[in-house]
Amino acid sequence: MPSHVTAAALLDLPLWGVDLSMVHVTRADLHASRVEAGVVHHAAGLNDDELCDVDGVTVTGPERTAVDVARHVPFEAAVVVADGALRRTGNDRERLLAVMDRMRTWQGARAAGRVVAFADGGSESVGESRARVQFERIGLPTPRLQAEILGADGELYRADFLFEEENTLGEFDGRAKYQRYLEPDEEPADVVWREKRREDALRGMGYGVVRLTWADLRRDAIVRERFMAAFGRGEAGRRRAATRPEG
Structure with missing residues (x-):
């Protein structure tokens, strides 16, 4: 049975x-x-x-x-x-x-x-699954999951959600995620610092970035407003990258 x-x-x-x-x-x-x-x-x-x-x-x-x-x-x-x-x-x-x-x-x-x-x-956690449902509920485009982005320095960055047309990334922050990324002899603060540097690099590449927490999954209006603002930043970043001289 x-x-x-x-x-x-x-x-x-x-x-x-x-x-x-x-x-x-x-x-x-x-x-x-x-x-x-x-x-x-x-x-x-x-x-x-x-x-x-x-x-x-x-x-x-x-x-x-x-x-x-x-x-x-x-x-x-x-x-x-x-x-x-x-x-x-x-x-x-x-x-x-x-x-x-x-x-x-x-x-x-x-x-x-x-x-x-x-x-x-492609959803790697309860939080990421619930975030996808929230995106659907508040009318956001469907993102690509676990997208890999090659940085100008040759480093490969991975994002939970990539809204390709809007040039925007979404990240779900949960405690288990930081524990999963801990290297030997590291403290959680080391992971937070590494994540900050990673986010700075992605913003520097012109991407809009929105980070979500568990509490945000109950704040539909606020989350939609944050993504709409990030979409504007991401699209502006794409335009700047397109007009940047090579070399």
Whole structure:
């Protein structure tokens, strides 16, 4: 009896905004769904290729788990899981779409289809997934994820979000990100200083830059205003670069 929320946890998929007060399981041996003793039993078909084993426990695989969750939770929470599922499977969209196609007439399939179409394994954290949903919600263009930018000094810079037409970069700042970038014998302050130098270099190349924190994910109007201002700076920076004499 694979549980899609339990499966997400066992598969180490990210969870945010999901109600964990009830256990959800999927059963192919039921004619109708029911709730018993705090467990929601979903009657649904299960293909062998949609299951996997985690430490001796049979659970739905990443793609089936992502679609099942997306049929039952709000869009933003579902995108976090779906992005994580794609990240785990090497951004294999074809397999995710195949699972979605088998479930296209099921309850909640329309909502799940929207999530699947939006999901992108290029999001590397819950914060980045939620930021992408925010960009969609406030009407920003769709950015390219984990873009690599070659600096004039030959150094390669990587940005969480690149709005190419607007010549603007978006960065999500989370504590886990700084921990991930720590080098041996470094302190978090060293990473902050390195990030500042990196941002200064990108601004010097003419890019507009906006940094987001967890609190910003609840400030739609402020975030939109900041990006609109950055788009103007980025476009101006592009014009300056185009008119700069060579050499």
